[in-house]
Amino acid sequence: MxxxxxxxxxxxxxxxxxxxxxxxxxxxxxxxxxxxxxxxxxxxxxxxxxTPLFIRDAASAALAAGATFYTHNLGIAPLRAALAGYVSALHGATAVDHVAVTSAGVNALMLAAQLVVGPGDRVVEVTPLWPNLVEIPKILGAHVETVALDYGPRGWTLDLERLLAALTPGTKLLMLNSPNNPTGWVMTRDEQRAVLDHCRRHGIWIIADEVYERLYYAGEGRSVAPSFLDLASRDERVICVNSFSKAWLMTGWRLGWIVAPAPLMDDLGKLVEYNTSCAPAFVQQAGLAAVQQGExxxxxxxxxxxxxxxxxxxxxxxxxxxxxxxxxxxxxxxxxxxxxxxxxxxxxxxxxxxxxxxxxxxxxxxxxxxxxxxxxxxxxxxxxxxxxxxxxxxxxxxxxx
Amino acid sequence: MxxxxxxxxxxxxxxxxxxxxxxxxxxxxxxxxxxxxxxxxxxxxxxxxxTPLFIRDAASAALAAGATFYTHNLGIAPLRAALAGYVSALHGATAVDHVAVTSAGVNALMLAAQLVVGPGDRVVEVTPLWPNLVEIPKILGAHVETVALDYGPRGWTLDLERLLAALTPGTKLLMLNSPNNPTGWVMTRDEQRAVLDHCRRHGIWIIADEVYERLYYAGEGRSVAPSFLDLASRDERVICVNSFSKAWLMTGWRLGWIVAPAPLMDDLGKLVEYNTSCAPAFVQQAGLAAVQQGExxxxxxxxxxxxxxxxxxxxxxxxxxxxxxxxxxxxxxxxxxxxxxxxxxxxxxxxxxxxxxxxxxxxxxxxxxxxxxxxxxxxxxxxxxxxxxxxxxxxxxxxxx
Structure with a gap:
């Protein structure tokens, strides 16, 4: 030197x-x-x-079979198809061209934010909140404003009117996490409907972080929290982010997915290329086992x-x-x-x-x-x-x- | 719906x-x-x-042993230490607090760019070039200007004066790839020295994409291309990016690393957290096998x-x-x-x-x-x-x- x-x-x-x-x-x-x-x-x-053994075994089998090459930016076809089926069963018909595989749930949030927000954009979020959602838009030069949940006798609740008032015309994005980390708060179906209507009216994007959707204790049977996917069409300004980390105990695998309007997929593919290019091939095979055999x-x-x-x-x-x-x-x-x-x-x-x-x-x-x-x-x-x-x-x- | x-x-x-x-x-x-x-x-x-079997086996062994949890943002300690030793042997003393593990070489480029460039910044690059380097700064709102290599009887060569002239005061970053994809061009030691001196003078950052450094055919024995790490101190404005993809045939694993000034590491850790949080634990174990046994x-x-x-x-x-x-x-x-x-x-x-x-x-x-x-x-x-x-x-x- x-x-x-x-x-x-x-x-x-x-x-x-x-x-x-x-x-x-x-x-x-x-x-x-x-x-x-x-x-x-x-x-x-x-x-x-x-992580359950059958999922780890699927990765090892894929490694033994030589799945060590690049994959399609948006994920291997069988995993995208399996995810489309999984999402369809939970939230209504979802075609494979609305689904993309990502290198973690947080990576899905970063990619979704890159898709829609740039320098100077206004972003609104409901807090307390996992800091990653709040910090990601700032990396891209956006401004983040927060609306606080209330804490009272019923636990954590949303003042819906306050949130709608914060979603002013010209706001680019609402970034929401429900079920929520850290509070465990779950947005109700009615609240989602009101927010979606308001955002439609003003052309505001919604990025919904729904990685805890299966960790929902108020439902029966195949539990799943209320999702924006239940209300929104697949071709409006709603991007839902999910992860393999919680429902299948795959935190260390860094595998997630996005459900988004099909017209965004080409641009999302470019962003995946420029961020991580793809999730590891054998990790995707393990994800396939999780979706197909993990219910x-x-x-x-x-x-x-x-x-x-x-x-x-x-x-x-x-x-x-x-x-x-x-x-x-x-x-x-x-x-x-x-x-x-x-x-x-x-x-x-x-x-x-x-x-x-x-x-x-x-x-x-x-x-x-x-x-x-x-x-x-x-x-x-x-x-x-x-x-x-x-x-x-x-x-x-x-x-x- | x-x-x-x-x-x-x-x-x-x-x-x-x-x-x-x-x-x-x-x-x-x-x-x-x-x-x-x-x-x-x-x-x-x-x-x-x-990918060589001993590397795949290392991943499978780590999976069997339960390495399925989050790791430190900057990578598992043994891999960072092994990489510090590897880089030190090739390019001179490099302490572990200068080394971070990333989710692919391209992810390392994205993280390095996020560290130093924001909206409106001016970035210079030498082309023809793998498009990822050119497009990444644009995602962050920066402007990219290019300086073309010349093609002549000696193949692809750099007009050094033209590059230095493009590196005007106020330029934020030079992003370089040598050995170069697609041309195979390799920057000479003298060219690197002139560029480094110039960038020092004007406070311009250098991000050097050196993922092909081992695929170098002009040297003897343990081949390695000229690197900015050979010339720069470890605490100046030089960030070197590398990958496991080329030297160990690990394209589909999405594993890379960064060598950067130690004072940047806390901020880099934050960016890793907000991009992918970490590379998969068992993938890092496979990377450790590659570095330790793959020469x-x-x-x-x-x-x-x-x-x-x-x-x-x-x-x-x-x-x-x-x-x-x-x-x-x-x-x-x-x-x-x-x-x-x-x-x-x-x-x-x-x-x-x-x-x-x-x-x-x-x-x-x-x-x-x-x-x-x-x-x-x-x-x-x-x-x-x-x-x-x-x-x-x-x-x-x-x-x-």
């Missing part, structure tokens, strides 16, 4: 819009637990269980998660100063703890350090989440119980001081 | 910047061959060989590719009206064919239709590539011979008309 002669002004840093993106406060809490080997991790949005697994998983949710709600509600409503969807409880109002980030760091419990601070999901903590309950009941016991000890210790 | 009542103005389409992105002309040619099952495919940038394979591969290059140059040069210089790098011949000057896209469609040879049209790599075709020689010699025979027949048939 040669000598360099750099003035301080030339020291490298990312552009301002990227430096302004929020770092993960969940990771900041997790870092506070580095070196501690007995922390109970409820902080990440991930089950503690490995029984998903239904059992949803039953277990519902039981875990109810178990944790009961256990936490017995703690002094804790009041929780069981949310209808996702895999989190998002609730207020004594001491959280003074700063959920500091509280979560104290929890990991002093009580060895890993929770996500509410402020990680926007200022509207301050005062709350998020607990992912996708794990064994025994671990939940141990976590609640540790939390009780922590809270009693604080009160004793 | 409910009825919709859309005015034509509300019919969905992508934003203008995305509609203006170039679709792949290679795919357009390939589409012309749909339904024809005897086409010899030399059009894509991909070997016809499956002998790569060296043998490079020897075979060099023999294929020389074989094809000899065979094509015997055709009337074909004149080819063997390029120093990559895995393509980019040469002029009789009839290509009138339109390489039309010629390549005729070639696939009438002679069952799949070549990529030069115009796919920018207007500067018009009049040329690209032939990927990463395949068996017998297939190359059959392709040349078909091409000879096609050319003789044309002359006879």
């Amino acid at each position: 040669s000598e360099t002669d750099l003035s301080p002004a030339l020291l490298p840093h990312a552009r301002d819009a990227v430096r302004a993106l929020r770092p993960s406060q969940i990771r900041e809490v997790a870092n506070a637990g580095l070196g501690l080997d007995d922390v109970l991790p409820f902080w990440f949005g991930e089950s503690d269980r490995v 029984a697994f998903t239904q059992q998983l949803v039953g277990e998660l519902k039981a875990s949710r109810d178990h944790l709600v009961r256990a936490l509600s017995a703690l002094p100063g804790v009041d929780i409503k069981a949310p209808a969807g996702a895999m989190y409880l998002f609730f207020s703890l004594p001491g959280a109002a003074a700063g959920s980030l500091a509280l979560c760091k104290a929890l990991v350090r002093d009580a060895r419990i890993g929770l996500a601070p509410g402020s990680a999901f926007g200022p509207e989440g301050e005062g709350f903590v998020r607990w992912c309950y996708a794990c064994e009941t025994a671990r939940l119980d141990e976590g609640v016991a540790r939390l009780r000890g922590f809270l009693e210790g604080r009160r004793a001081i | 409910s009825e919709t009542d859309l005015s034509p103005a509300l019919l969905p389409h992508a934003r203008d910047a995305v509609r203006a992105l170039r679709p792949s002309q290679i795919r357009e040619v390939a589409n012309a061959g749909l339904g024809l099952d005897d086409v010899l495919p030399f059009w894509f940038g991909e070997s016809d060989r499956v 002998a394979f790569t060296q043998q591969l490079v020897g075979e590719l060099k023999a294929s290059r020389d074989h094809l140059v000899r065979a094509l040069s015997a055709l009337p009206g074909v004149d080819i210089k063997a390029p120093a790098g990559a895995m393509y011949l980019f040469f002029s064919l009789p009839g290509a000057a009138a339109g390489s896209l039309a010629l390549c469609k005729a070639l696939v239709r009438d002679a069952r040879i799949g070549l990529a049209p030069g115009s796919a790599f920018g207007p500067e590539g018009e009049g040329f075709v690209r032939w990927c020689y990463a395949c068996e010699t017998a297939r190359l011979d059959e392709g040349v025979a078909r091409l000879r027949g096609f050319l003789e048939g044309r002359r006879a008309i």
